[in-house]
Amino acid sequence: MRSSQLFGKTLRQAPADAENISHQLLTRAGFIQQIAAGIFSLQPLGNRSITKIRDIIRDEMDRAGGQEVNMPVVQPRDLWEESGRAETFVPPLASFKDRRERQMVIAPTHEETATAMARASVTSYRDLPFTIYQIQTKFRDETRPRGGLLRVREFEMKDAYSFDADEEGMDRSFQSMIGAYRRIFKRCGLDVVMVEADSGGIGGKDSNEFVLLTESGEDIILMSDESDYAANVEKAAFTKKSFPIGELGEVEEFATPGVKTIDELARQEGVSRSKTAKAVFYTVDGEVVVVTIRGDYDVNETKLRNLLGGSEPRLSTPEEVKAVGLVAGSASAVGLKGIRSVVDDSITMGSNYLAGANKEGFHLRNVNIDRDFKADILGDIAEAKKGYPSPDGKGKLVARRGIEVGHVFKLGNVYSSKMGAEYTDEDGQQNQILMGCYGIGVGRLLAAAVEANHDDSGMVLPRAIAPYDVYLAGLNLNDPDIAGKAEMLYESLQNAGYEVLFDDRDAPPGVKFKDADLMGIPARVVISSRSIENGGVEVKARAEKESVVVAETDTLEAVRKVLS
């Protein structure tokens, strides 16, 4: 490609509303163009990079035994009624009515469609296992798209779905996809970590995210400083501090005028926060529930949601708290009737707590679970924080930010049970198909790669995903001799199999160098009157400062070295 013919222009300044580095660079280099919030067009350079990423993904999916399919973007809402996600999918499904007044949705993901596909053609265990995938556009009507390509509404996603007869098979498929994912990210030049994650709106039990650790990420990852434990904060566990359980004391009420918080309570009584039982109120599906957790920990709402069965909890409003007869600041689960009680297991790792008396200005001493209040649900709802002991007993947790570039889920029978995807086993029995699903955001992967690989001058892309391999800058092209040599180089580089962007513009050298750097093309070749005086052409790696001068006849070899 000749720069003089290339569609798309580089910008000296990024649009003011591009705050994110990848957004700025991708825009300035002419890779992408924003059309609306979270909706982008790809220009030729961006499209070339995306195509390369897509090809890598396809290659690894096929290698892992995946079969490519294509499912519809627009689907009848009925399909989503079957799985129950017509109501529960957050962000809301984008939908519209077709000309026959039928409700249609724009697919944000394809578990339903994939399950329907399997259901239609699987009848026997002999039909299993298999994995299908597609690379295709999704639409999710996000409340807040952000960061250029990092979080968008319309995006291309590689989504894969595995179907197995039993748990062992599902695990095998799952592991096989994990292997493919690791190879994909490696080939794209990304150093990602796999972390435990919450499965959110997709469902299923186990899920893992692939995360690029970088400060610009929006996810918080907690990882052990001594072991390979790593998890998204939504999911992260830790070893809770345990205290010896002494003799249970008598409950006694005492005055705490003006005390509204755990800190104030602990200070007044001269004890650590771990001696207090904190009560927090959440409203779930219109019902107020009381959540009790030891005073030294905070509630993780994702864990709470999962314990409560999947509905989204939110902090109750003061009005709601009042309406059920509770006193904010002096509340506890003690003596409460008709209100569901959720208790963090940290409460069982100690005794004789200070807790609210459910009476303005009073608290209780020696409050103990079971004797003084009950737990309808007991489990782990504590938020892990940096410095806490790793749950595997090895080391402390440290917090890092990261970008989620891939997510894999063990779905089990979540969809097959609801949608009736079954097969007949060797014994003639009907069984539900066990599924897994696996997603990679293609555009986000490019943005993440830029976040991870740039310097002050622009992107520094790995060859595998750069739009071109070589940036050939011809200077002094008014000189027919140099122009001729540049043309010959252009030819020979292409004949050698390189993808070359030939800057043949009548522009000053600085302009060409700036553009080459901005676009992040891994190898740069310069031919000019000066390079010829110096003995040939200059070859430089984008990631290196210094160039080397080689004889024209050695150009291919020098380029090969730079790109290897």
Place this chain on the structure above:
RNA sequence: CGGGGUGUAGCGCAGUGGUAGCGCACCCGCUUUGGGAGCGGGGGGCCCCGAGUUCGAAUCUCGGCACCCCGACCA
């Protein structure tokens, strides 16, 4: 969905009541060729939209829309 901010030329910005300007980009000419060159000339704007106030609105008022950021939520 809450809070904050911004909408003026392709991009970055100035313009506090008298009908719009600067830098870059763009076009023409000459000059120039090692890190976004120089000189001269030129083109381009429903000043986000609508209503109002005013003799007169980019500017003031009201309403709307769009976009960005923080949070909530989210793969």
